[in-house]
Amino acid sequence: MATLLNVKNNVLKRGKHYLTSDYKTRNESRSTHNGMDLVGQNGVDDIVAIESGTVTYTGYDASGGGYWISITTNGIEHRYFHLKKGSLKVKKGDRVTKGDVIATMGDSGNATGNNLHFAIYKNGYIDPKPYLMNDNPFNVESNDAYTTFIRDLQKAIGTNVDGIAGPETLSKTPTISTSTGWNHAAVRPLQIYLQNLGYDLGSKGVDGQFGKDMKACIKKYQKDVGLASKYQDGIVTAKMYTWQKLLKLN
């Protein structure tokens, strides 16, 4: 039975995404299924990159995957299997943009029928569904989001508004924590920016207030950007380098 998915990130150009086999749900002859199968028409349904990235593999997998493509975005591979022979439109090293047609659906390799076997590889196969269903799962940052953040921050801290972060902007950044500056005008642009990066702001979303959810969110950000553990404190301050990271000055 096929399930119609309401995807946020199309992998089929025509739009309808019918799932016939989910990640790790097949449990008869094969114990695991490391991706999800989406059905369509052989040689008709164009397959598109779900996110911009670099092509890191194209070729044939004789053990079952058939013709397949791997594209890497922020260290995470999105893999497309059972592609139609001769339909591959990209080669290793190519840069692709989200939505670019990369191949056409087929049944090459050990496919049970016409389908795209879509998988996500990040130190092993992981559930690919969130990568189709969620906003910005690869934490891809648009230049627009960053520039908007800097401009709105500059407005909030009363410095020259030019969308370019430098020492002057940094010198005026406030300390924000659950006890200090929790309702500073800089909180809202910060929340919008983090949400754009794919961070979960908690149930209150963008509300201009720095509460416990934001503290947890900042801790995660501090860890993700590689700050030392002693600086993973959930406090946004230039003294402990979090503002430098947010402004890309470090």
Ligand SMILES: [Zn+2]
């Ligand atoms: Zn499959």
